Amino acid sequence: MRASTVDLVADTARAAAGRRTIAWLAGGLGTAAGAAGGWLAPPDEVQGQAQRLMYVHVPAAWVAYAAFAVVLTASGAYVIGGDLRWDRFARACAEIGVVLTAVAIGTGSLWGHLVWGTWWAWDPRLVSTALLLLAYAGYLALRRAVAERTGARDGGDHRVARPAAVVGAAGFLLVPVVHFSVVWWRSLHQQATVLAPQRPPIDPRMGAALLLAVAAATLAALAVLLHRVVRLERRLAPDPSPATDRVGVPVG
Numbered sequence: 001m002r003a004s005t006v007d008l009v010a011d012t013a014r015a016a017a018g019r020r021t022i023a024w025l026a027g028g029l030g031t032a033a034g035a036a037g038g039w040l041a042p043p044d045e046v047q048g049q050a051q052r053l054m055y056v057h058v059p060a061a062w063v064a065y066a067a068f069a070v071v072l073t074a075s076g077a078y079v080i081g082g083d084l085r086w087d088r089f090a091r092a093c094a095e096i097g098v099v100l101t102a103v104a105i106g107t108g109s110l111w112g113h114l115v116w117g118t119w120w121a122w123d124p125r126l127v128s129t130a131l132l133l134l135a136y137a138g139y140l141a142l143r144r145a146v147a148e149r150t151g152a153r154d155g156g157d158h159r160v161a162r163p164a165a166v167v168g169a170a171g172f173l174l175v176p177v178v179h180f181s182v183v184w185w186r187s188l189h190q191q192a193t194v195l196a197p198q199r200p201p202i203d204p205r206m207g208a209a210l211l212l213a214v215a216a217a218t219l220a221a222l223a224v225l226l227h228r229v230v231r232l233e234r235r236l237a238p239d240p241s242p243a244t245d246r247v248g249v250p251v252g
Contacts, residue, residue: 015230018226019223019226019227019230022219022222022223022226023219023220023223025219026216026219026220026222026223027220029212029215029216029219030213030216030217030220032212032216033055033209033212033213033215033216034055036055036205036208036209036212037052037054037055037209037210037212037213038052040205040208040209041055041203041205041206041208041209042203042205042206047114047115050111050114050115053107053108053110053111053114054111054206054210055209055210055213056103056107056213057103057104057107057108057111058210058213058214059210059213059214059216059217059218060100060101060103060104060107060217061100061101061104061129062214062217063096063100063214063217063218063221064096064097064100064101064104065175065178065179066218066221067093067094067096067097067100067221067225068093068094068097068132068136068171068172068175069172069175070089070090070093070225071090071093071094071097071136071139071168071169071171071172072168072169072172074086074087074089074090074093074168075087075090075164075165075166075168075169076165076169078090078161078165079165079169082158084155084156084157084158084161087155087160087161087164087165088155088156088229088232088233089225089229090164090165090168091140091143091154091155091164091232092224092225092228092229092232093225094136094139094140094168095140095228096221096224096225096228097136098133098136098137098140100217100221101129101132101133101136102133104129105126105129105130105133108126108129112126124181124182124184124186125178125181125182128174128177128178128181129178131174132171132174132175132178135171135174136168136171138167138171139164139167139168139171142163142164142167143160143164146159146160146163146164147160153236155232155235155236156236
């Protein structure tokens with residue numbers, strides 16, 4: 001193989017090793033967060049053991065926010081530069097954000113059932129979060145519909161990327177609505193504790209467990225994002241012809 005081919009294979013191997021390292025770190029932090037949230041941190045004085053759902057619910061919601069922020073940023077970068085790689089990042093982050101938003105709604109529903117006695121309430125935070133989920137599920141559905149109608153490759157065609165960028169950026173407008181809904185309207189949800197302007201009224205052990213859980217969820221989402229983008233790149237890459245080697249570089 002040519003020297004450039006060897007370099008490409010080496011770079012690919014290093015990138016794969018980096019993704020595995022991130023995945024292992026996420027697993028280690030997740031284990032530590034599980035131990036801290038399950039045993040080290042005390043139960044809440046009012047909510048009891050049900051409060052431990054916070055260590056899944058809050059990280060899922062915060063990392064979903066981050067994923068949708070990347071959708072906004074990547075969509076803007078695509079519109080400015082026209083590079084379809086940004087569109088692939090936007091698609092992958094939207095998928096992650098939708099899954100995590102569904103996790104946040106599911107764990108929040110269970111938490112509400114245990115604390116409020118109901119699975120669902122027409123609470124501003126719940127309703128706005130459901131709308132956020134629908135907005136980005138609609139974003140993914142739009143991508144698929146445009147790809148099927150035009151015969152374009154989702155993630156590899158401007159005919160899909162252009163309308164998706166508009167919808168992906170517009171959908172982010174719901175994120176501040178979700179976050180500040182407990183401030184703007186009367187809500188069953190409590191207001192901010194960790195990011196409150198005064199000293200956070202939270203047990204340090206609870207705070208440590210929550211920070212570990214957020215860090216684990218962030219790294220896990222990053223590992224999934226990188227893996228998903230690589231899979232999209234490989235799926236969209238042209239098949240090597242008989243005149244090329246295994247990585248698609250002409251032989252000669």
